[in-house]
Every structure is written in structure tokens, then in C-alpha cells.
Amino acid sequence: MISRIIGRIGFYGLLGVLLFYAVFPFYWAVVSSLKSGSAIFRVELLPSSPSLENYRALFAEQSFARNILNSLIVASSATLISLLLAMTAAYALGRIRFRGRSAVLFAVLSISMFPQIAVLSGLFELIRYFGLYNTLIGLVFSYLILTLPFTTWVLTVFMREMPRELEEAAVMDGASPLHILTQVFLPLMGPALAATGLIAFILAWNEFLFALTFTLSSEQRTVPVAIALITGASAYELPWGRVMAASVTVTVPLIVLVLILQRHIVAGLIAGAVKG
Amino acid sequence: MAQQRSTAAHQRTQTAWLFLTPMLAALLFIAAWPLLRTIAFSFTDANLSDLSTWKFVGITNYSYLFEDPLWWRAVGNTLLFTFISVSLETALGMVIALTLDTHLPGRGLLRAAVLIPWAIPTVVSAKMWGWMLHDLYGVVNFLLLSVGLIDRPWAWLADPSLSMAAIIMVDVWKATPFMALLILAALQALPLEIYEAARVDGIHPVKVFLYVTLPLIRPALLVAVIFRGLDALRVFDIIYVLTGNNENTATMSVYARQQLVDFQDIGFGSAAATSLFVIVAIMAMIVITLGRVNISLGGGER
Numbered sequence: 001m002i003s004r005i006i007g008r009i010g011f012y013g014l015l016g017v018l019l020f021y022a023v024f025p026f027y028w029a030v031v032s033s034l035k036s037g038s039a040i041f042r043v044e045l046l047p048s049s050p051s052l053e054n055y056r057a058l059f060a061e062q063s064f065a066r067n068i069l070n071s072l073i074v075a076s077s078a079t080l081i082s083l084l085l086a087m088t089a090a091y092a093l094g095r096i097r098f099r100g101r102s103a104v105l106f107a108v109l110s111i112s113m114f115p116q117i118a119v120l121s122g123l124f125e126l127i128r129y130f131g132l133y134n135t136l137i138g139l140v141f142s143y144l145i146l147t148l149p150f151t152t153w154v155l156t157v158f159m160r161e162m163p164r165e166l167e168e169a170a171v172m173d174g175a176s177p178l179h180i181l182t183q184v185f186l187p188l189m190g191p192a193l194a195a196t197g198l199i200a201f202i203l204a205w206n207e208f209l210f211a212l213t214f215t216l217s218s219e220q221r222t223v224p225v226a227i228a229l230i231t232g233a234s235a236y237e238l239p240w241g242r243v244m245a246a247s248v249t250v251t252v253p254l255i256v257l258v259l260i261l262q263r264h265i266v267a268g269l270i271a272g273a274v275k276g
Numbered sequence: 277m278a279q280q281r282s283t284a285a286h287q288r289t290q291t292a293w294l295f296l297t298p299m300l301a302a303l304l305f306i307a308a309w310p311l312l313r314t315i316a317f318s319f320t321d322a323n324l325s326d327l328s329t330w331k332f333v334g335i336t337n338y339s340y341l342f343e344d345p346l347w348w349r350a351v352g353n354t355l356l357f358t359f360i361s362v363s364l365e366t367a368l369g370m371v372i373a374l375t376l377d378t379h380l381p382g383r384g385l386l387r388a389a390v391l392i393p394w395a396i397p398t399v400v401s402a403k404m405w406g407w408m409l410h411d412l413y414g415v416v417n418f419l420l421l422s423v424g425l426i427d428r429p430w431a432w433l434a435d436p437s438l439s440m441a442a443i444i445m446v447d448v449w450k451a452t453p454f455m456a457l458l459i460l461a462a463l464q465a466l467p468l469e470i471y472e473a474a475r476v477d478g479i480h481p482v483k484v485f486l487y488v489t490l491p492l493i494r495p496a497l498l499v500a501v502i503f504r505g506l507d508a509l510r511v512f513d514i515i516y517v518l519t520g521n522n523e524n525t526a527t528m529s530v531y532a533r534q535q536l537v538d539f540q541d542i543g544f545g546s547a548a549a550t551s552l553f554v555i556v557a558i559m560a561m562i563v564i565t566l567g568r569v570n571i572s573l574g575g576g577e578r
Binding site: 014015018019021022023025026028029032040041043085086088089091092093096097098099101104107108111113114115116117118119120121122123124125126128141142144145148149152177181202205206208209213223224225227228240243244247250251254255257258259262265266269270 | 288289291292293294295296298299300302303306307308309310311312313314317322324327368371372375386387388389390391392393395396397398399400401403404405407408410412413415418449453454457458461503506509510512513516517528529532533536537542545546549550552553556560
């Protein structure tokens with residue numbers, strides 16, 4: 001009995017520690033972002049005189065609003081293009097048996113495991129060749145390498161789970177494959193498209209290596225690069241308050257999104273993991 | 277009749293390839309071609325400032341690369357990072373998944389809470405932790421000092437013996453939720469009857485976990501570990517933001533990017549990038565063969 005109580009206490013203790021480890025960084029980022037001037041260098045669990053100065057500076061003194069807009073444009077374009085291409089591919093991979101199907105699936109999966117650095121010099125050449133260096137289009141283009149294999153894979157999984165009767169009835173009526181895809185499956189794939197699109201959007205929104213390498217001017221930067229490259233008066237003096245304000249600004253919408261759509265996200269993530 | 281059916285099957289196959297073409301063309305263009313170009317560059321002396329003039333140098337880049345102690349340092353750092361962080365993430369992910377699998381009040385909220393570290397950009401999580409680990413003003417040193425665990429502030433990100441540990445701690449924070457969710461999905465697919473039987477027989481929960489749960493979720497667990505492991509081998513963001521190009525923590529991706537972009541040496545950097553690609557490919561093949569993981573979408577009954 002006593003060992004059971006100790007076990008319970010240990011269990012909840014561990015849970016408490018894990019929860020603290022998970023949540024405290026957010027709390028600290030919010031608190032730090034509200035401290036201005038030298039207050040940031042004092043460790044206080046609640047700011048004694050909270051101020052929004054860091055947020056004002058973030059938007060007034062640098063192009064952070066522009067960076068957010070860039071990220072929105074790039075991530076949503078990459079997501080939309082991926083969904084469009086992946087949807088037709090998923091119909092072929094999920095509904096039709098043909099030779100070479102496993103080979104295509106294997107290739108798609110392999111590409112999603114590529115180290116990004118392995119395509120960096122080749123992509124750089126391509127982007128420069130088309131004159132897309134330091135443009136948002138160049139980024140959209142390179143992000144497809146992240147989002148397209150993922151969306152193809154996940155939509156294929158969802159597509160396979162659609163009941164066969166749906167398609168058979170349409171085939172009997174002599175409907176063309178394109179008609180079946182757009183009129184029969186598309187209306188039913190809404191939740192699947194939302195889940196897949198949301199995760200693809202987050203993948204593109206969070207990307208750092210390509211955005212860092214393929215952009216030059218601060219007007220073309222996406223949010224992760226802008227945050228990574230915030231600098232102060234000297235190299236040794238990072239404006240931590242402003243960095244924290246930027247972190248909070250981009251994290252809050254994501255948290256809201258995740259809380260609202262968590263069921264869809266979990267479904268998409270699990271479909272994305274290969275079945276063993 | 278058989279004739280008719282085979283024509284229909286033939287048409288279906290044609291449709292399949294037609295529908296696949298746009299996606300395959302895009303992947304060929306943005307993934308396969310750049311990869312081949314990177315491999316080709318690795319045998320040249322190409323420079324970033326002018327990619328059109330280069331000459332073939334054979335395996336010179338590779339022989340220099342394999343003689344560079346910093347490269348081997350980066351290989352070692354990558355393997356160390358991958359092994360420790362994936363082990364910790366799996367163990368912690370298991371604990372969290374088992375917790376979420378019980379009928380705890382408020383577990384829906386907990387499930388949403390563990391998604392958040394996964395959803396935020398790695399750069400943001402690295403910056404948040406970078407500030408917390410600041411040697412002079414960081415809250416981590418403050419807390420540890422005030423409870424007496426350390427007697428002077430530690431330079432978490434500058435001290436060579438601490439920086440890798442600090443980076444792993446941040447990565448565990450960021451990636452454990454993902455592991456927990458995948459393990460949770462596997463747990464929730466298990467039949468409840470077995471647990472009912474084990475409870476009736478009075479078997480200790482630890483034994484149930486070791487002899488029932490673990491073997492049953494092994495395939496799903498293995499897949500999660502492989503994916504996470506391959507992801508960790510190419511780690512870049514978290515290390516670049518926390519410690520830059522510092523050799524104590526630089527991984528293969530960081531090393532390769534430094535050569536490619538900072539030193540503008542496309543030939544040499546491509547050799548490093550190609551080596552990373554080969555290492556990842558070999559690792560993937562080894563674990564898939566040894567673990568007998570079936571990388572397919574189940575059967576092809578349709």
C-alpha cells in the first residue's frame with residue numbers, strides 16, 4: 001500500500017517536472033519580452049514594470065511585419081502547389097494498382113529523408129540560373145522539396161482509406177478518372193487536405209537552411225532567418241528582449257492554431273509515419 | 277471478357293502514370309537534379325562566386341576532406357548528438373505516451389501542450405533556450421545557483437564540455453513531443469483485452485509493459501526511432517543558432533554549409549555534403565534491413 005502511494009507521488013512528481021520543462025521556456029520568453037532596458041538583465045519571475053517597448057521596436061525599427069508577410073506568402077504558396085500536385089499523385093498511388101507503384105512510393109519516401117544540405121549547391125545553381133536568388137519565388141520553389149514528398153505520402157494514405165464502393169459506382173457510370181478525383185474524392189478529402197496542408201504549412205514556415213542561404217536582403221527574409229539574425233549595437237550585445245518579443249509574436253498564432261486543430265494535426269502526423 | 281479486362285487494366289495504368297507525371301516531374305527537377313549536380317560538383321574545384329567555370333579535379337576534394345580532423349570531429353559530433361538525443365527522446369516520449377494513454381483528467385489539454393514545442397520554429401526554440409542558458413543573465417544559472425546545485429555560473433554554450441549537452445537538452449525539449457505522439461498512436465491501437473487478462477491474473481504492470489506492450493508496439497517504435505534518427509543525422513538549425521560554426525558542436529551539415537557558403541568552396545563543400553548523403557543512405561539501409569521494417573503502405577489489395 002505504502003509502496004503504491006510512493007509510486008503515485010513519484011509518478012506525479014515526474015509529471016510535474018516534465019510539464020515544467022515543457023512550459024517554462026514559453027513563460028520565460030513572454031516575461032523577458034515585456035522587460036525593457038536594463039530590466040531584462042534582472043531575473044524576476046514577474047516583470048516589475050511590464051512594457052511593450054520591445055514589440056514596438058520590433059515592428060517600427062526593423063522589417064518584421066514584412067518578414068511575417070514573406071513567411072505567409074512562401075509557406076502558403078508552397079503548401080497550395082504541393083497539395084495540388086500531391087492530390088493527383090495520391091489518386092494514382094492510392095487507388096490504382098500498377099507496376100512501379102512501390103518504386104514511386106519508395107522514391108518519394110527517400111526524398112523526404114534527404115539531408116537538405118545534399119541538394120544545397122545544386123539548388124543554388126538552379127535558383128541562380130533562373131534569376132531567383134534573393135526572391136520569394138526561389139524559396140517557394142526550394143520548399144517543394146520538403147512539402148511535396150510529405151503531402152504526397154500522407155494524401156496517399158488517406159486516399160487508400162476511402163471506401164471502394166464510391167469509386168465503383170462512378171466507374172459504372174462511365175466517369176473519367178479526373179471526374180472521379182474532382183467530383184467523388186475531393187469533396188470527401190476536406191479534413192485530410194486540411195490536416196496535410198496545415199503540417200506542410202508548418203514545415204515551410206519553420207524552414208531555416210534554404211531561407212538563410214537563398215536570401216540576402218532583410219526585406220526578403222522569412223521569420224526564422226529574421227529572428228536568427230536580429231543583432232544589436234555590437235556583436236556581443238544581442239537585444240534579447242526584442243528576440244523574445246519576435247519569438248512570442250510568431251509562437252502565439254501557432255499555439256492558437258495547434259490548440260484549435262490538434263485533432264487534425266495528430267491524424268496527419270500519424271498518417272505520415274510509415275506503418276511498420 | 278478477359279481481353280476487355282486487361283484493356284481496362286492497361287488504361288488504369290496509363291491513367292496512373294498520367295496523374296503521377298506532374299508530381300514526379302517536380303521532384304525530378306527540385307530534388308533529383310540538384311542532388312546529381314551536388315555530386316558532380318564534388319569532383320570539381322567550383323567556386324560560389326562563379327559556378328560556370330570549373331575544372332575536374334577527380335577525388336582531390338574527398339582526399340582533403342578525409343584528412344581534415346575537423347570533418348571527423350563533425351562526424352563524431354553528429355553521431356554523438358544523434359545517439360544521445362534520440363535515445364533520450366525515445367525514453368521520455370515513452371513515459372509521456374504511457375501517461376497520456378491512462379485516463380488522466382485533462383489529458384486532451386496535455387496532448388495539445390506537447391504539440392506546441394513541435395510546432396514552433398526550431399530557430400525560435402533555440403533562441404528561447406539560448407537566452408535561458410545565457411552565462412551571465414540566464415535564468416537556468418540563476419535557478420541552479422539559488423538552489424545551490426552549482427557554485428558559479430556555467431557557460432553552457434561556450435564551454436566545450438557543456439555545449440553539446442546543452443544542445444541535446446534543447447533538442448530533447450523540441451523533438452520529444454513528436455516521439456510521444458507516434459508512440460501514443462501505437463499504444464492506442466493495442467487491444468484492451470490483453471490488459472484486462474493481465475490485470476485479472478495479477479501480473480505486475482512493469483512486467484506487462486516489458487513482455488506485452490513493448491513487443492507489440494516494437495514495429496511502430498522502430499519506425500519512429502528510424503525517422504527521428506535520420507532527421508537527427510542532418511541536424512542544422514538548432515546547432516547553427518545556438519553555437520554557430522564552433523567546432524566543438526559543428527555537425528556534418530554545419531561543416532558542409534560553412535565550406536559551401538562562408539568559404540564559397542562549392543567543390544569541397546559538395547564533397548562534404550555528398551559524404552553526409554552517403555552516410556545517411558547507408559544508415560537507412562542498415563536499420564531497414566536489420567530491423568526488417570516493411571516500408572510499404574501495407575498490402576496492395578486494391
